[in-house]
Amino acid sequence: MKRARALVILGAAAFIIGGCNGEVDEKDSEETVDAGEGMELYEDSCIDCHGENFEGTTGPSIAGYNEDEVLDAIEEGPGSMPEDLYTGEDAEAVAQYVEEEAG
Numbered sequence: 001m002k003r004a005r006a007l008v009i010l011g012a013a014a015f016i017i018g019g020c021n022g023e024v025d026e027k028d029s030e031e032t033v034d035a036g037e038g039m040e041l042y043e044d045s046c047i048d049c050h051g052e053n054f055e056g057t058t059g060p061s062i063a064g065y066n067e068d069e070v071l072d073a074i075e076e077g078p079g080s081m082p083e084d085l086y087t088g089e090d091a092e093a094v095a096q097y098v099e100e101e102a103g
């Protein structure tokens, strides 16, 4: 009898925890997908030349650039910066990330 009750409680707890996690995950991925993706893309292809804090390393500081300016730079590849590192949604995600974090 005692054991059966413990199992029921355990089952209920697992259900509640499992249910909560499902909801939180879904919400997280909807709201933060762009920022997180932008950050990853920046780290993959921009950080070497523009630095962890957008302060610039081999490339110039890009602090204060807005989304449009970053998109133009990605498309054109000014100077020794490679052009078309990203296109479409990827380019937008990086540009938004730079504007939000460094703008």
Ligand code: HEC
Residues within 6 Å of the ligand: 042, 045, 046, 047, 048, 049, 050, 058, 059, 060, 062, 065, 069, 070, 073, 074, 078, 079, 080, 081, 082, 085, 086, 094, 095, 098
């Ligand atoms: C190989 C090094 C390198 C990489 C990688 C690189 N950049 Fe650049 N970037 C530069 C250099 C060099 C300049 C300055 C070019 C010039 O004006 O002569 C520059 C300029 C810029 C500018 C300023 C453009 C302007 O009009 O003044 C922005 C914004 C920028 N980069 C964003 C990015 C982003 C976003 C990424 C990643 C997708 C990236 N860069 C990757 C080297 C790099």
